[in-house]
Amino acid sequence: DWGYTDDNGPSTWAEKYPLAAGARQSPVDIDTSKATSDNSLVDREIDWSYPSNCSYRIVNTGYGWRVDTYGDDTALSGGPLSEVYKLEQFHCHWGATNDEGSEHTVDGKSYAAELHLVHWNSEKYSSFKEAASQPDGLAVLGVFMEIGNADNAELEKIISLIPKIIHKGQDSQASFDLDFGSLLPESKHYWTYLGSLTTPPCNECVIWTVFKEPITISERQLEVFRSLKSVGEEDAIEPEEGKLVKNYRPPLPLGNRVLRECGP
Numbered sequence: 001d002w003g004y005t006d007d008n009g010p011s012t013w014a015e016k017y018p019l020a021a022g023a024r025q026s027p028v029d030i031d032t033s034k035a036t037s038d039n040s041l042v043d044r045e046i047d048w049s050y051p052s053n054c055s056y057r058i059v060n061t062g063y064g065w066r067v068d069t070y071g072d073d074t075a076l077s078g079g080p081l082s083e084v085y086k087l088e089q090f091h092c093h094w095g096a097t098n099d100e101g102s103e104h105t106v107d108g109k110s111y112a113a114e115l116h117l118v119h120w121n122s123e124k125y126s127s128f129k130e131a132a133s134q135p136d137g138l139a140v141l142g143v144f145m146e147i148g149n150a151d152n153a154e155l156e157k158i159i160s161l162i163p164k165i166i167h168k169g170q171d172s173q174a175s176f177d178l179d180f181g182s183l184l185p186e187s188k189h190y191w192t193y194l195g196s197l198t199t200p201p202c203n204e205c206v207i208w209t210v211f212k213e214p215i216t217i218s219e220r221q222l223e224v225f226r227s228l229k230s231v232g233e234e235d236a237i238e239p240e241e242g243k244l245v246k247n248y249r250p251p252l253p254l255g256n257r258v259l260r261e262c263g264p
């Protein structure tokens with residue numbers, strides 16, 4: 001199966017997942033000199049409303065952790081979006097060391113990790129599955145994470161569950177009052193472009209919105225991410241083997257896509 005090692009990593013994905021070789025792939029390097037701030041986005045700030053407490057399921061997908069949100073009363077609109085999108089899940093990408101790990105890069109600079117909040121166009125499509133096959137089906141918010149001294153309190157609620165899902169396939173039900181608003185940066189300034197899922201099947205169905213301002217996470221918190229395993233409990237391997245120390249796809253060419261920005 002696909003993964004992030006030398007023999008099944010991003011450079012091999014197109015063999016089994018032909019979409020990975022498309023012209024609208026993600027992530028990309030955000031060349032800030034190419035970003036246009038035309039009037040199409042002026043005062044169209046991106047708006048979200050997430051409930052403060054609802055139930056979640058955190059699962060080890062084998063490629064990282066993912067929190068499924070059963071996003072009934074969630075809504076994302078505005079910015080580059082023409083319809084209202086519902087939050088389906090969120091997850092994270094990271095690297096083996098702190099000088100890599102984000103999927104998008106900014107003028108060639110990587111951050112230590114990147115949070116993705118995955119939404120689907122529930123106004124136009126009747127299911128996430130259907131939306132994931134449409135060019136305007138998904139809207140993913142990307143939030144850069146850089147190493148800071150303090151723990152991120154909201155992330156800590158998720159991180160405290162990771163020891164229960166160390167192996168692939170394990171999941172944990174939790175109803176904690178997660179304040180999504182604090183998983184997002186203070187500034188709503190962002191870049192936006194049309195792209196894809198950054199893992200197989202690499203569907204070209206995502207309207208990407210990447211916030212300019214990073215949030216901070218502590219080194220200890222990032223180490224907890226790296227303690228996840230990409231193999232199941234039954235795969236008897238050495239304790240140090242199978243650790244998910246990196247799960248990011250390097251940038252693909254922007255090609256002739258437009259990169260727009262909102263806010264300085």
Ligand SMILES: NS(=O)(=O)c1ccc(-n2ccn(-c3ccc(F)cc3F)c2=O)cc1
Pocket residue numbers: 116118128129130132140196197198199200201203
């Ligand atoms: N990293 S990311 O661009 O945010 C990203 C990467 C891959 C996915 N992803 C992988 C499989 N699926 C998926 C799951 C169920 C389904 F019905 C359709 C899908 F595309 C999916 O949404 C979702 C999000």
Ligand SMILES: [Zn+2]
Pocket residue numbers: 091092093116198
């Ligand atoms: Zn992602």
